[in-house]
Amino acid sequence: MIKLAIYGKGGIGKSTISSNISAELTRRGMKVMQIGCDPKADSTSLLCGKRIPTVLDLTREKGSRLTLDDAVYESPSGVVCVEAGGPVPGVGCAGRGIINALETLKKLGAYDVYKPDVVIYDVLGDVVCGGFSMPMRKGYADKVFVVTSGEKMSKYAAANICMAVENFRDRGYASLGGIILNRRGVRDEDEQAKELADDFHTSIIGTLDRSEEIQLADEQQKTVSEAFPECKAAKQLSLIADGVLASFK
Amino acid sequence: MKNASKMIPCYSADTAGVCSAMYELGGMTVTHDASGCNSTYSTHDEPRWYDIRSDIFISALTEMDAIMGTDEKLISDTVKAAEDLHPKFITLCGSPMPMMTGTDFDAIAEEVERRSGIRTFAMHTNGTHSYIDGASEAMLAVVTEFVNECPKADGIGVNILGMTPLDFKWRGTSDLMKKWLGESGLEYISCLAMGSTLDEIKNAASAKVNLVVSYAGMASAEYMKDKFGIPYVCGVPFGIRAAESLADTIKKAAESGSSVLLAERSTDTCDTVIIGESINAVFLSSALYQELGISSSVICPLPTETRLLNSCDAEYLAEEDIEKALKELSPKTVIADPLYKSVIPKGTRLIGLPQFAFSGRCFEKHMPDLIYTDIKEYFK
Numbered sequence A: 001m002i003k004l005a006i007y008g009k010g011g012i013g014k015s016t017i018s019s020n021i022s023a024e025l026t027r028r029g030m031k032v033m034q035i036g037c038d039p040k041a042d043s044t045s046l047l048c049g050k051r052i053p054t055v056l057d058l059t060r061e062k063g064s065r066l067t068l069d070d071a072v073y074e075s076p077s078g079v080v081c082v083e084a085g086g087p088v089p090g091v092g093c094a095g096r097g098i099i100n101a102l103e104t105l106k107k108l109g110a111y112d113v114y115k116p117d118v119v120i121y122d123v124l125g126d127v128v129c130g131g132f133s134m135p136m137r138k139g140y141a142d143k144v145f146v147v148t149s150g151e152k153m154s155k156y157a158a159a160n161i162c163m164a165v166e167n168f169r170d171r172g173y174a175s176l177g178g179i180i181l182n183r184r185g186v187r188d189e190d191e192q193a194k195e196l197a198d199d200f201h202t203s204i205i206g207t208l209d210r211s212e213e214i215q216l217a218d219e220q221q222k223t224v225s226e227a228f229p230e231c232k233a234a235k236q237l238s239l240i241a242d243g244v245l246a247s248f249k
Numbered sequence B: 001m002k003n004a005s006k007m008i009p010c011y012s013a014d015t016a017g018v019c020s021a022m023y024e025l026g027g028m029t030v031t032h033d034a035s036g037c038n039s040t041y042s043t044h045d046e047p048r049w050y051d052i053r054s055d056i057f058i059s060a061l062t063e064m065d066a067i068m069g070t071d072e073k074l075i076s077d078t079v080k081a082a083e084d085l086h087p088k089f090i091t092l093c094g095s096p097m098p099m100m101t102g103t104d105f106d107a108i109a110e111e112v113e114r115r116s117g118i119r120t121f122a123m124h125t126n127g128t129h130s131y132i133d134g135a136s137e138a139m140l141a142v143v144t145e146f147v148n149e150c151p152k153a154d155g156i157g158v159n160i161l162g163m164t165p166l167d168f169k170w171r172g173t174s175d176l177m178k179k180w181l182g183e184s185g186l187e188y189i190s191c192l193a194m195g196s197t198l199d200e201i202k203n204a205a206s207a208k209v210n211l212v213v214s215y216a217g218m219a220s221a222e223y224m225k226d227k228f229g230i231p232y233v234c235g236v237p238f239g240i241r242a243a244e245s246l247a248d249t250i251k252k253a254a255e256s257g258s259s260v261l262l263a264e265r266s267t268d269t270c271d272t273v274i275i276g277e278s279i280n281a282v283f284l285s286s287a288l289y290q291e292l293g294i295s296s297s298v299i300c301p302l303p304t305e306t307r308l309l310n311s312c313d314a315e316y317l318a319e320e321d322i323e324k325a326l327k328e329l330s331p332k333t334v335i336a337d338p339l340y341k342s343v344i345p346k347g348t349r350l351i352g353l354p355q356f357a358f359s360g361r362c363f364e365k366h367m368p369d370l371i372y373t374d375i376k377e378y379f380k
Ligand SMILES: Nc1ncnc2c1ncn2[C@@H]1O[C@H](COP(=O)(O)OP(=O)(O)O)[C@@H](O)[C@H]1O
Pocket: A008, A009, A010, A011, A012, A013, A014, A015, A016, A017, A182, A183, A208, A209, A210, A211, A212, A214, A215, A218
């Protein structure tokens, strides 16, 4: 079982890229499970065409009667989708929410029942507390991929994530799988991304250009490969999926 | 509000269960919690505190530690203490605050083990579960780590699993258990974890049968059944006749190799209700039937499994559910810890059976000896 986590600044394209990788690998015959670990709970909307109920909301509603069937939604394309969920903005503890949701999934035996070949954790960008490092802990993701553009704040968040991964090296947590460059068209963007990768002794495993098709597909709540299979973005995303797989070899 | 206890106390928490299970085994137990909390886990809940030495520590977690996530202090303090004390193993326990901040005890335990060279267990306690869960996890860790295949003892060797002072009267019980085993022609191998050394427990695989005396011992019993093929028998040797029949059950299990979970109970309508830990309560019910002809049902307010209970028994965790059930059953007699008094209907007779995990030291002096002892007088 390949287990990976996608991190990066808010809005940088984590869910878009995660969903497209999931859809692509599913098309290639793998069983993929995508777990949204962001209180926004919109990780899997492109795959499901709608919002799905979250583990935390369901736990609150059903308590110990919660079953795997309640929490897991299989998308029309065959991706096994889960959203951890979290509190509404401004209250509660989102980090603790991620821990609780992931522990619940494990307790319910999600990984044993669905036996996925690939698990993708799509995690909220800034690793501001212990909860958001949960997906990189032992037993969860084995590799972390960081999505960034050449923009300053995006690189800053990416560097923080890489640093967290480095700090946890002695703990048997996930290692850095590589950087995914989602271009925003800033000056010297590729060089800047390369510099970041070098700083953390990793590499750029894939790149994605700014794309109108991605936005149009987003409006239709579809993955771009589904809406515009022939476009450049779809091809780039397929190469990103290759890059992810290759880094596990 | 469901599960809020308004009148009765709550049972000792998971952390107390770990501390209690590990108390006599020569390890060092560290709870990651605010300074002062040690008294909750290990003095109030621990009758051995003034009599037997045990290396139990609190990490003195501060607000700043929690905010900054400084696990390093816990790790280095633990390693330093271990260098001075040379414990046989180390156990790390969580509490509510580290639960909220998501402290990774598995990773911390690995780090402590690497630096100290001493086997370190991470317990997944957080103070919100019962002592049964904590004791169960601790006992399973000990068995998994320290019990290895070894030659069988000559006679019918027996381990006692799941015994802590939280469920059993500390003074006297071990002697009575050994006396009962000896007079029944059974051989005492070890007791997890009251009155045995770690060395005795290391020999546990030489036993032919495991006796599970509380649900805290169940996970260890299941493990040893899978790993060493040792069958288990659930039961507590209350009374004389019932104790003798339990000894017979053990002998049969030694011969057949199959486990026995259920007790001999009456199926008549019950005018007596016993409230308590499942295996204790069920086997007290059985003993009352065998010795006095009393039919009783059990209310279990602690973690257990339905397969251990009869159809007339019930698992209720919330105070209001227990109160309601008692009203509906309207029994003549309730046997329970004296602090259950406030939820028992007026006019119902209460026979107090103090339990350390429920009322701590309050009634310690009034705890009766019921193991391999005539119980007729006490429950008359
Ligand atoms: N390469 C791209 N070209 C155009 N739009 C993009 C691209 N990558 C992401 N987007 C858009 O950016 C928005 C945020 O993306 P999303 O995947 O939800 O980010 P995150 O999950 O990181 O918060 C979405 O509307 C998405 O369609």
